[in-house]
Structure formats: structure tokens, C-alpha cells
Amino acid sequence: MKKLIITICILAFAVTAGLAQNKITNVRGFWVIEHNVNLPRVQTIKFYNDNNKLIYEETVYSKLNIKKQKTRLALDQILDRLNERTAYVESKNLVTLSLNLRN
Template sequence: MKKLIITVCILAFAAAAVQAQNKITNVRGFWVVEHNINLPRVQTIKFYNDNNKLIYEETVYSKLNIKKKKTRLALDQVLDRLNERTAYVESKNLVMLSLNLRH
């Protein structure tokens, strides 16, 4: 009887672990922030799609702290908006507007 209970418990834990790993993330591209050590207040944000193709690029003249959740969330939202469009975006202020930065 003990072996049966232990076996059932092991199978239950294994089933729970399998379902936890089946999460499907909806990753639709990525963004990269580039900066120069000599010019720390000038940063370039590049947005890429799933095929590693550049879809948007913007230069920002203020220091972005990408460790902040608010900054990462704003960049992710810009990426989502860019992924909804199929052509290259001509507007040059998407990041500055989403983060309320001054030029």
C-alpha cells in the first residue's frame, strides 16, 4: 500500500511539473539598447522582429535605466505596437513619447 501511495504522489508531482513547463510565451521580437562609453547620454534603441530584421531604430539623448521595470515595460509596449505594423515606421519619437523624455 505504501508503494502505491508513493507512486501516485510521484506521478502527481511529475504531471504538475510537466504542465508548468508547457507555458507558451508570445515573444514577438526583441529590443536592444546600445550606448557609447564616451557619450553616456546618447543611446540608440533598436527593435527587431522574430526574423532578426531591424524594424525600427531611435536615438535618445538621455540615459535610460533598463533595470527599471517601467522602462522595460515601455520598450516592450513600443515593440508590440511596431509588430502590429508591417512596414518600417517613419516616426522618430516613439520611445521618447512612451517614456516622456525630453529631447
């Protein structure tokens, strides 16, 4: 009886862990932050669509910490707004305004 209970617990754990890994996200496109080692305060954020086509690019003159949830969420929201548009957006400082950065 003890073996049966242990086997059921192990199977339940394996099924639960397998389901957690199959989380499907509905991400359209991606963003990349590029920086130079010699100029750490100058960063370029590039937004791409699903076809790896550049849809927006902005240079920011302050250091972005992408480890912060707030920064990643703001960049994801900008990406969602840019995906709703069809043409390339001219520089309107979307990142600077969204993150309240000083220029």
C-alpha cells in the same frame, strides 16, 4: 509511511518546478539598447521582428534604466505596436514620447 510521504512531496515539488520553467511567452521580436562608454547619455534603441529584421530605430539623448519594470514594459508595448505594422516606421520619437523623456 514516512518515506512514502517524503517521496510524494519531493515528486510534487519537482513537477511544480518543472511546470514553472515551461512558461510560454508570445513574444514577437525583440529590442536592443546600444550605448557608447564615452557617451553614456546617448543610447540607440533598435526594434527587430522575428526574422531579425530591423523595424524601427531611435536615438535617445538620456540614460534609460532597463532594470525598471516601467521602462521594459514601455519598450515591449512599443514593440507590440510596431509588429502590427508591416513597413519600416520613420523616426517619430516613439520611445521619447512613451517614456516622457526630455530631448
